[in-house]
Amino acid sequence: MDDLIYKKAVFYVMSGTGNTYRVSRWIEETVNRDKTETKVVMIEDADFNKDFNHSNDLLLGLLFPTHGFMPPWSMIKFLFRIPKRSDLPVMCVATRGALKIGSLHIPGASGFAAFFAAIVMFLKGYRVKAIFSLDMPSNFINFHWGLHPKNVDKISKRSQHRLKLLIPRIFNGQRILFTRNNLWEILWCVLLLWLVPLLPIAYLIIARMFMAKVMFSNNDCVGCGMCARNCPNNAILMKKIGSKKHPYWTYHCENCLRCMGYCKKKAVEAGHSWAVLLYFITSIPIISFVWVWLHEALNFFPVKSGYLTIEAVYVFNFLLYIVYFLSAVFLSYWIFWYLIRFPFFNSFFSLTTLTHYYRRYHQPETKVKHLVSKKNKSADARDSSVNRKAAMPS
Numbered sequence: 483m484d485d486l487i488y489k490k491a492v493f494y495v496m497s498g499t500g501n502t503y504r505v506s507r508w509i510e511e512t513v514n515r516d517k518t519e520t521k522v523v524m525i526e527d528a529d530f531n532k533d534f535n536h537s538n539d540l541l542l543g544l545l546f547p548t549h550g551f552m553p554p555w556s557m558i559k560f561l562f563r564i565p566k567r568s569d570l571p572v573m574c575v576a577t578r579g580a581l582k583i584g585s586l587h588i589p590g591a592s593g594f595a596a597f598f599a600a601i602v603m604f605l606k607g608y609r610v611k612a613i614f615s616l617d618m619p620s621n622f623i624n625f626h627w628g629l630h631p632k633n634v635d636k637i638s639k640r641s642q643h644r645l646k647l648l649i650p651r652i653f654n655g656q657r658i659l660f661t662r663n664n665l666w667e668i669l670w671c672v673l674l675l676w677l678v679p680l681l682p683i684a685y686l687i688i689a690r691m692f693m694a695k696v697m698f699s700n701n702d703c704v705g706c707g708m709c710a711r712n713c714p715n716n717a718i719l720m721k722k723i724g725s726k727k728h729p730y731w732t733y734h735c736e737n738c739l740r741c742m743g744y745c746k747k748k749a750v751e752a753g754h755s756w757a758v759l760l761y762f763i764t765s766i767p768i769i770s771f772v773w774v775w776l777h778e779a780l781n782f783f784p785v786k787s788g789y790l791t792i793e794a795v796y797v798f799n800f801l802l803y804i805v806y807f808l809s810a811v812f813l814s815y816w817i818f819w820y821l822i823r824f825p826f827f828n829s830f831f832s833l834t835t836l837t838h839y840y841r842r843y844h845q846p847e848t849k850v851k852h853l854v855s856k857k858n859k860s861a862d863a864r865d866s867s868v869n870r871k872a873a874m875p876s
């Protein structure tokens with residue numbers, strides 16, 4: 483690695499539970515040994531004018547986790563915010579969730595995630611030099627158990643080793659595009675497009691509408707507000723219930739699971755029993771009731787009597803369902819939030835939730851302060867100094 487082509491690098495990072503942040507630090511360690519000037523910037527702190535202010539030997543890195551085979555919402559928005567630039571080389575990296583069961587290593591699948599970033603950057607005039615996805619211990623613990631530390635270590639070591647081989651090649655100017663790893667991701671893309679063509683887009687919407695609305699804090703929550711302060715999307719409001727404050731999840735949550743992974747009291751749950759109930763509430767065949775009512779009250783047969791075409795009835799049904807779905811999700815969460823303030827209901831939903839029994843996950847070497855945007859940190863410092871002043875006797 484004597485004559486590296488890229489002597490400088492800026493890595494823009496989005497990371498929920500620290501995996502992607504750690505990967506950016508591992509890359510930094512690999513190239514810093516050869517005196518490359520690197521900078522890791524959380525996407526909330528990006529300052530394009532300052533960061534891009536260098537010479538031809540700069541490589542731009544975009545690193546983010548996979549959420550439902552796509553980049554997370556905040557990363558997608560960030561990609562669209564990046565200014566157009568001609569010819570700046572870029573590397574797109576998606577971390578993905580791997581599992582290990584005994585000696586069996588189950589790789590994750592990033593699907594469209596890294597390709598999506600690469601296409602946006604290409605359309606903005608950047609030179610896409612490398613696209614790859616990297617296995618990290620899966621943090622998706624609202625869907626499966628948290629990995630044992632031994633398995634976390636094994637998956638991480640494997641990825642570190644892979645980076646040691648890959649990164650020098652990229653910094654030496656080799657293109658990393660047509661690889662076995664990308665073939666694996668293309669196979670996933672083809673499979674998904676064939677099975678459920680709109681899955682990635684549907685996931686982005688459903689996760690936002692549904693998954694955030696099953697999060698709650700259990701009776702162990704002490705109302706410290708750490709989850710709210712460290713949320714990358716400011717998606718948690720601390721609301722007063724009785725004598726203490728509790729976190730309330732808003733629609734800004736994109737399910738990065740930082741709050742769940744870093745809560746010291748293990749108090750953040752993704753309510754499975756509540757999700758099942760919510761599923762039934764939102765899938766009540768409301769349209770059938772409406773048609774039966776219209777028929778009984780008004781003797782209304784729209785298709786038969788020629789008032790509406792069958793297509794118009796379908797569109798009406800669909801719109802009605804959307805209106806019902808949105809109001810049902812909204813109202814149910816409100817009722818749910820009211821119920822969980824009572825220890826009995828809170829215990830019921832906690833004990834019937836699998837996350838209650840799962841180990842939590844965050845990347846072991848990464849502290850939450852590493853992930854929090856500098857802006858948030860300074861706002862926090864300001865707040866606490868104001869609070870300290872307010873607490874001082876006058």
Ligand SMILES: Cc1cc2nc3c(=O)[nH]c(=O)nc-3n(C[C@H](O)[C@H](O)[C@H](O)COP(=O)(O)O)c2cc1C
Pocket residue numbers: 496497498499500501502503546547548549550551552577578579580589590591592618619620621622623736737738739845
């Ligand atoms: C909501 C959500 C969706 C996920 N979807 C996928 C996926 O589609 N494919 C995959 O391989 N991993 C998936 N994962 C796992 C993460 O991408 C993976 O663990 C990643 O390394 C987490 O990085 P972070 O700690 O930087 O947030 C998902 C995780 C979450 C929380």
Ligand code: SF4
Pocket residue numbers: 699702703704705706707708709710728729744745746747748749750
């Ligand atoms: S959920 Fe955890 S981090 Fe959030 S307020 Fe409660 S105890 Fe604090």
Ligand code: SF4
Pocket residue numbers: 498694712713714715716717718731734735736737738739740741742
């Ligand atoms: S509320 Fe929790 S899961 Fe949602 S975006 Fe914030 S930290 Fe991530």
